[in-house]
Amino acid sequence: MPKATIVIFSGDLDKALSAFVIATGAAAMGWEVTMVFTFWGINIVRDEKKKAPLKKDFTSKMFEFLMPRGAKQLRLSKMHMFGIGTAMMKKRMKVKNVQGLREFIKDAKELGVKFLVCNLPMDIMGLQKEEFIDEVDDICNVSTYLKEAKDAELNLFI
Amino acid sequence: MPKATIVIFSGDLDKALSAFVIATGAAAMGWEVTMVFTFWGINIVRDEKKKAPLKKDFTSKMFEFLMPRGAKQLRLSKMHMFGIGTAMMKKRMKVKNVQGLREFIKDAKELGVKFLVCNLPMDIMGLQKEEFIDEVDDICNVSTYLKEAKDAELNLFI
Amino acid sequence: MPKATIVIFSGDLDKALSAFVIATGAAAMGWEVTMVFTFWGINIVRDEKKKAPLKKDFTSKMFEFLMPRGAKQLRLSKMHMFGIGTAMMKKRMKVKNVQGLREFIKDAKELGVKFLVCNLPMDIMGLQKEEFIDEVDDICNVSTYLKEAKDAELNLFI
Numbered sequence: 001m002p003k004a005t006i007v008i009f010s011g012d013l014d015k016a017l018s019a020f021v022i023a024t025g026a027a028a029m030g031w032e033v034t035m036v037f038t039f040w041g042i043n044i045v046r047d048e049k050k051k052a053p054l055k056k057d058f059t060s061k062m063f064e065f066l067m068p069r070g071a072k073q074l075r076l077s078k079m080h081m082f083g084i085g086t087a088m089m090k091k092r093m094k095v096k097n098v099q100g101l102r103e104f105i106k107d108a109k110e111l112g113v114k115f116l117v118c119n120l121p122m123d124i125m126g127l128q129k130e131e132f133i134d135e136v137d138d139i140c141n142v143s144t145y146l147k148e149a150k151d152a153e154l155n156l157f158i
Numbered sequence: 159m160p161k162a163t164i165v166i167f168s169g170d171l172d173k174a175l176s177a178f179v180i181a182t183g184a185a186a187m188g189w190e191v192t193m194v195f196t197f198w199g200i201n202i203v204r205d206e207k208k209k210a211p212l213k214k215d216f217t218s219k220m221f222e223f224l225m226p227r228g229a230k231q232l233r234l235s236k237m238h239m240f241g242i243g244t245a246m247m248k249k250r251m252k253v254k255n256v257q258g259l260r261e262f263i264k265d266a267k268e269l270g271v272k273f274l275v276c277n278l279p280m281d282i283m284g285l286q287k288e289e290f291i292d293e294v295d296d297i298c299n300v301s302t303y304l305k306e307a308k309d310a311e312l313n314l315f316i
Numbered sequence: 317m318p319k320a321t322i323v324i325f326s327g328d329l330d331k332a333l334s335a336f337v338i339a340t341g342a343a344a345m346g347w348e349v350t351m352v353f354t355f356w357g358i359n360i361v362r363d364e365k366k367k368a369p370l371k372k373d374f375t376s377k378m379f380e381f382l383m384p385r386g387a388k389q390l391r392l393s394k395m396h397m398f399g400i401g402t403a404m405m406k407k408r409m410k411v412k413n414v415q416g417l418r419e420f421i422k423d424a425k426e427l428g429v430k431f432l433v434c435n436l437p438m439d440i441m442g443l444q445k446e447e448f449i450d451e452v453d454d455i456c457n458v459s460t461y462l463k464e465a466k467d468a469e470l471n472l473f474i
Contacts, residue, residue, distance in 0.1 A: 002308050007472075009334055011394070014197055018167055018315075021278060025300030039330055040394055059408055066395060078169070078198055079224060092217055092282050120337060124408050142341030149470045150318050154307045156165075156315040157334075157472040160466050172355055176325055176473075179436060183458030236327070236356055237382060247440070250375055254439050312465045314323075314473040 003032045003152040005145065010158055011040030011068060012077035013086060013101065019158045020104035026154070027111035034148050035108070036140065038118040041158075042125070043068045044101070045117060045132050052128045060126025067125070070133070071101040109135045116140040161190045161310040163303065168316055169198030169226060170235035171244060171259065177316045178262035184312070185269035192306050193266070194298065196276040199316075200283070201226045202259070203275060203290050210286040218284025225283070228291070229259040267293045274298040319348045319468040321461065326474055327356030327384060328393035329402060329417065335474045336420035342470070343427035350464050351424070352456065354434040357474075358441070359384045360417070361433060361448050368444040376442025383441070386449070387417040425451045432456040 004026050008019050019035065027033045037045050048070045056064065068074050079085035093100060099107070109115070115136045117129070122139065129139055149155045162184050166177050177193065185191045195203050206228045214222065226232050237243035251258060257265070267273070273294045275287070280297065287297055307313045320342050324335050335351065343349045353361050364386040372380065384390050395401035409416060415423070425431070431452045433445070438455065445455055465471045 007334075009331065009474075015167065018165075018197060021300055022303075026304055029301060029304060031304070039334060059404060059411075062404065066401075085224075088217060088220065089282070095217075096281050098278065098282060120414065123412050124405070124414060142337055143345060145338070146342055146345060146347070146470070151469075153309075154304070154313050155470050155472065156313065157474050158167075158315050173325065176323075176355060179458055180461070184462055187459060187462060189462070243382075246375060246378065250440050253375075256436065256440060311467075312462070312471050314471065316325075316473050 001030055001032055004154040005034045005149045005152045007036045007038060007157045008041035009039050011043040011074060013074035014076050015158050016044050016074060016101055020108055023113050024104060024108050024111055027113050034114040034116060036116045036145050039121045042117055042121055044071055045136050046070050047131060047133045050131050052131050054128055056126055063125040105135055159188055159190050162312040163192045163307045163310045165194045165196060165315045166199035167197050169201040169232060171232035172234050173316050174202050174232060174259055178266060181271050182262060182266050182269055185271050192272040194274045194303050197279045200275055200279055202229055203294050204228050205289060205291045208289050211288050212286055214284055221283040263293055317346055317348050320470040321350045321465045321468045323352045323354060323473045324357035325355050327359040327390060329390035330392050331474050332360050332390060332417055336424060339429050340420060340424050340427055343429050350430040350432060352432045352461050355437045358433055358437055360387055361452050362386050363447060363449045366447050369446050370444055372442055379441040421451055
């Protein structure tokens with residue numbers, strides 16, 4: 001069974017969509033897929049409503065406030081145009097029967113894709129694991145990632 | 159014969175140049191190279207003049223109008239500076255005898271690099287295959303890509 | 317011993333940090349790691365103080381002036397916010413005992429990571445090898461890179 005790892009560094013809607021198209025496509029073909037969310041990419045798996053159990057310091061609150069929270073708040077990396085471009089893209093996907101990012105996340109999970117979040121940027125941004133969507137399997141570090149990547153046929157950084 | 163796949167997600171001039179330097183370099187060394195144009199990267203292979211045979215709806219026309227059309231209209235991801243930086247870079251490449259993107263595309267083709275365009279973003283942006291430059295070999299989907307990537311020594315996402 | 321190559325195209329602070337976390341992590345686990353600095357990524361290894369021995373033409377001086385010079389001048393790709401976001405991130409890393417980019421560079425070198433700089437963008441930007449930090453091992457071209465990548469378990473483009 002071929003293996004793939006995808007590091008998602010970016011928190012842009014368009015890059016996230018590409019990552020999930022590849023991840024779900026591979027999983028549907030029987031590949032073993034691991035997605036590693038790091039840096040801005042962590043915002044993709046932040047839950048819209050869950051609250052952090054521990055009190056946050058000022059900087060952590062700033063990060064929480066300034067960064068997009070979850071799949072719905074992501075923007076395009078280009079042509080965002082104060083929201084018009086991003087809205088146009090989302091509407092268009094609906095018209096063309098292409099599912100949204102939230103549905104891709106659910107599908108990926110059902111197909112057995114593993115979701116890991118990097119501990120270092122979590123720590124820097126003051127995010128706690130209770131703030132993530134249920135689909136997240138585990139927190140990881142760079143050595144977990146490298147062990148997965150070593151045996152994989154496909155390793156992407158998006 | 160080693161194999162390489164390069165997914166070109168980005169439509170930025172600088173990233174496109176890097177992708178083509180690697181692709182033509184590998185092909186010149188006898189590698190089997192496949193370039194997969196997706197999302198903004200599709201704009202690299204849009205023909206400047208060709209017309210779509212089928213009538214386009216409003217959103218498709220908007221995408222056609224808002225996105226750069228072909229290699230000549232691409233911009234740098236940084237230092238574009240209202241066109242000054244991009245022009246400076248292009249002039250500089252000429253002075254230093256580095257060929258432009260259009261020449262890289264021709265060279266890649268002569269060296270046997272395969273050009274694939276992803277069907278999903280084509281559909282979303284309302285692009286038709288008759289609008290692409292002659293160098294494009296085929297339309298592909300994620301499973302075509304994964305089959306190529308599985309046996310490749312080098313897989314990049316740019 | 318597993319091998320990894322990381323092409324650093326980007327000159328953004330956040331992407332550079334991610335690249336060095338992976339590079340030092342892999343080297344610490346005994347991997348043979350090569351980092352290839354290209355395009356904007358070359359700015360990461362520019363020395364803050366060293367002077368070019370050969371006289372520069374106008375365009376080369378413009379590039380020298382407009383691009384960030386070395387690890388300290390890099391900015392975040394998102395949330396730079398006129399310097400506030402980048403400063404917040406740097407301060408935060410200090411508080412959380414995450415080392416800065418300059419320390420990551422030193423560590424990478426001590427762990428045996430190889431630093432290569434691409435000759436093509438150097439030539440275009442008019443940079444001379446005497447302007448780089450001492451950690452840089454050599455200047456390379458695309459064929460050097462491909463030879464390294466061919467045998468590597470992990471190849472990333474960041």
